[in-house]
Amino acid sequence: MNATSGARRIIRVDGVLDASAADRLARALADGTPDADVAIDLSHVRAFDDFAVMMLGRTLSARGHVTIQGLRQHHVRLLRYLGLGDGDGARA
Incomplete structure (x- = not known):
């Protein structure tokens, strides 16, 4: 895992x-x-791991704006079930 900084932080x-x-x-x-x-x-x-995606969802619910790239459709649906995501893997 690595992070870069700038106007937008990318992890x-x-x-x-x-x-x-x-x-x-x-x-x-x-x-x-x-x-x-x-x-x-x-x-x-x-x-x-589905459980890890659920953990990620819990973390995202406490954050401001976060965009997620690279999720598979199944995991996008998991996040959507948790009330996160806009249908294309990004959270506004």
């Missing part, structure tokens, strides 16, 4: 999104300014 996740990766992602989001514009790039994740 990239590689490998597997499991519970420990979701926890690291939650800590990375908590380290930033709550109102900051953040993008999470999951396009290089090769395996998603």
Whole structure:
């Protein structure tokens, strides 16, 4: 996982999104300014754990604007069931 800064903070996740990766992602989001514009790039994740996506959803519900890229349709639906997302993987 790495983060770049600028006008928009981008957090990239590689490998597997499991519970420990979701926890690291939650800590990375908590380290930033709550109102900051953040993008999470999951396009290089090769395996998603449903529980980790649910953990991510809980983290996102406490944040300001976060955009997510690279989720598979199944995980977009999971986030939508949690009341997050606008149908294309992004949360406004």
